[in-house]
Amino acid sequence: MEIRELKLHMKIEDEIKQSAFRSEYHKAYINLVYTSGYLEQAQAALFKPFGITLPQYNILRILRGQHPKPATISLLIERMLDKTSNASRIVDKLEAKELVTRKQCPSDRRTVDVLITEKGLELLRQMDGLEGGKGTGITNLTDQEAVQLNALLDKIRD
Amino acid sequence: MEIRELKLHMKIEDEIKQSAFRSEYHKAYINLVYTSGYLEQAQAALFKPFGITLPQYNILRILRGQHPKPATISLLIERMLDKTSNASRIVDKLEAKELVTRKQCPSDRRTVDVLITEKGLELLRQMDGLEGGKGTGITNLTDQEAVQLNALLDKIRD
DNA sequence: GTACATTAAATGTATGTACATATATTTGCA
DNA sequence: TGCAAATATATGTACATACATTTAATGTAC
Numbered sequence: 241m242e243i244r245e246l247k248l249h250m251k252i253e254d255e256i257k258q259s260a261f262r263s264e265y266h267k268a269y270i271n272l273v274y275t276s277g278y279l280e281q282a283q284a285a286l287f288k289p290f291g292i293t294l295p296q297y298n299i300l301r302i303l304r305g306q307h308p309k310p311a312t313i314s315l316l317i318e319r320m321l322d323k324t325s326n327a328s329r330i331v332d333k334l335e336a337k338e339l340v341t342r343k344q345c346p347s348d349r350r351t352v353d354v355l356i357t358e359k360g361l362e363l364l365r366q367m368d369g370l371e372g373g374k375g376t377g378i379t380n381l382t383d384q385e386a387v388q389l390n391a392l393l394d395k396i397r398d
Numbered sequence: 399m400e401i402r403e404l405k406l407h408m409k410i411e412d413e414i415k416q417s418a419f420r421s422e423y424h425k426a427y428i429n430l431v432y433t434s435g436y437l438e439q440a441q442a443a444l445f446k447p448f449g450i451t452l453p454q455y456n457i458l459r460i461l462r463g464q465h466p467k468p469a470t471i472s473l474l475i476e477r478m479l480d481k482t483s484n485a486s487r488i489v490d491k492l493e494a495k496e497l498v499t500r501k502q503c504p505s506d507r508r509t510v511d512v513l514i515t516e517k518g519l520e521l522l523r524q525m526d527g528l529e530g531g532k533g534t535g536i537t538n539l540t541d542q543e544a545v546q547l548n549a550l551l552d553k554i555r556d
Numbered sequence: 557g558t559a560c561a562t563t564a565a566a567t568g569t570a571t572g573t574a575c576a577t578a579t580a581t582t583t584g585c586a
Numbered sequence: 587t588g589c590a591a592a593t594a595t596a597t598g599t600a601c602a603t604a605c606a607t608t609t610a611a612t613g614t615a616c
Contacts, residue, residue: 264544268551269437269536275551276434279427284604295572313595326573328596333571350581350594377554378427386422389550392543393426393433396535442574453602471565484603486566491601508564508611 272396282377286370290363291337295320295330297367303340303356304364310353312345339363430554440535444528448521449495453478453488455525461498461514462522468511470503497521 283294292300302319303311316327331354334340339360345351356364381389441452450458460477461469474485489512492498497518503509514522539547 264541264548265536265539268539268544268547271548271551272430272437272536273434275554276431278555279430281604293571314593326596328594330572332596348582348594352595377556378423378430380553380556381423381426381550383422385550385553386426388546389426390422390429392539392547392550393429395538395543396433397436398535398538439574451601472563484566486564488602490566506564506612510565 279377287367290367292334292339292363296334296339299327299330299334300339300356300360300364303354304361307356307361310345310355312351313354314351316354334360437535445525448525450492450497450521454492454497457485457488457492458497458514458518458522461512462519465514465519468503468513470509471512472509474512492518 280294287294287297298320299316302316306315313327313331316331320327331340331342335342339357341355341357342352345353378386438452445452445455456478457474460474464473471485471489474489478485489498489500493500497515499513499515500510503511536544
């Protein structure tokens with residue numbers, strides 16, 4: 241694992257043992273995927289002591305935003321960052337940990353009311369402050385550089 | 399799915415239904431993870447007709463780089479972009495598709511010689527050209543912007 | 557030269573994504 | 587009204603990651 245630590249302080253050319261990139265685009269592409277993976281890993285490490293994963297955390301945050309109103313699975317899917325994911329199964333895990341409750345909605349029996357519990361709210365309170373990539377390296381950027389990065393990323397998805 | 403398509407043309411503020419970011423850092427963090435996911439999804443779509451996944455493709459490329467020498471699993475792990483992944487099982491899948499062969503190394507019977515087959519080389523030949531993020535949006539950047547992006551990403555991981 | 561540590565690979569378990577399908581319920585329209 | 591389409595959720599399968607453990611082979615220290 242110390243090799244891995246070392247690697248984190250190298251440029252992308254060194255990190256990937258593949259000497260030449262065809263273009264800056266190609267390099268940027270690899271760099272982006274690589275950096276994102278790096279950030280996700282860093283965040284997963286921050287989350288580990290709290291016993292939940294990033295997708296579970298994202299769901300909990302959406303539920304806190306709704307609280308004390310319940311959310312349906314559809315609403316969770318709509319608001320989740322991570323694509324058309326399986327909110328149903330993530331809610332399963334949260335339910336098993338008693339961080340949320342799930343019950344059939346009376347007015348539309350197809351839908352399910354998902355509610356964050358007091359235990360869930362308390363967990364989020366404990367976790368407040370370590371989100372947003374703090375401690376993951378993103379704060380190596382100046383504020384202006386962060387603005388610049390946002391503009392570049394937006395352009396990629398245009 | 400058309401909603402998803404629409405979303406791809408919006409800024410990150412609109413894409414995530416969460417009105418305010420605490421800081422440009424926070425926004426950049428989310429933006430990075432989101433954009434990377436977007437690029438991976440785009441690339442997965444490009445790969446689908448060829449019947450292999452991105453990790454499988456990465457392994458095949460490393461093996462082509464070694465060809466005609468074999469590679470051990472350790473070497474594959476060392477060179478793979480994606481963390482301490484399970485190269486063993488990815489090689490399983492490639493072996494099942496007859497794109498690689500695997501046999502015990504005589505000199506050190508702990509290690510395994512993994513070799514790309516002619517079928518594997520032929521597949522890579524067919525796939526050459528669609529790698530490097532081409533067609534995934536990264537080429538929306540100018541060459542100079544790509545350089546800028548690379549510098550910013552490197553700084554994050556410093 | 558035997559015991560212990562290290563290394564290489566494989567395997568098991570939990571989690572998550574992607575995609576397809578199943579099931580129940582509601583809506584809408586003929 | 588009644589039946590088909592749409593909607594909400596759940597489930598099954600394939601694939602991958604993360605992490606821990608297992609098994610076999612090799613190295614090393616005494």
